[in-house]
Amino acid sequence: MYRALTRNIEVVVEPFYLEEQSDPEDSRYVWGYRIAITNQSDLTVKLINRYWNITDQNGVVDEVSGPGVVGEQPVLSPGDTYEYSSGCPLDTPSGLMFGHYEMEADNGEVFEVKIPAFSLDSPGLLRTLN
Template sequence: MYRALTRDIEVTVEPFYLEDQSDPDDNRYVWGYRIVIVNHSDAVVQLRGRYWHITDENGRVDEVSGPGVVGEQPVLRPGDSYEYQSGCPLDTPSGVMRGRYQMQSEDGDRFEIDIPAFSLDRPGVARTLN
């Protein structure tokens, strides 16, 4: 589990390999990830957008941004949490994702919160760190 806390809003990520959707013989590796966002602040906030920076094991970078997450722009009151699942395909058996959410408070203040960097590693594959 990976965790980041920004402005009293906590983001946790749990990645998992989707073997049934992957095809290593065709260089297709797919991961899912479960994200939980918890508003520990005293403010009502809305998730307005997302940005992802995805790096495969060859160093190739893909950037993804857009409104909301999984078609939603959830509002979180103090103490509320929001959970969703999504996925990421890669052409390599490992990679790293990191990002940020664009948030807006009830009074119109826009700010960003961190999504922690997390690794996407195919189970059973030995990794060599350089």
């Protein structure tokens, strides 16, 4: 699991390989990921937008942004946790994702919450640390 804490908003990511949706012979590799966002602050916050940087093992970058997550713009009161699952296809057997959420506090302040970088590695793939 991967974790990041920004302004007492915790983001936890758990990626997993989706073998049944992947087809390595056709250069199609698919991962799912579960995300839990926990509001440990004293403010109520609303997730307005998301930004993702998805980089495959060849260094090809795909940037994705838009309103909310999985069609929702959740509101988290202090102590609330919001969880969702989504997925990501790549043309290579490994990659990396990171990003941020744009949040709006109930006092009108808008700020970014970091999504930790996490690796997407096919099972059995030999990892090389740089």
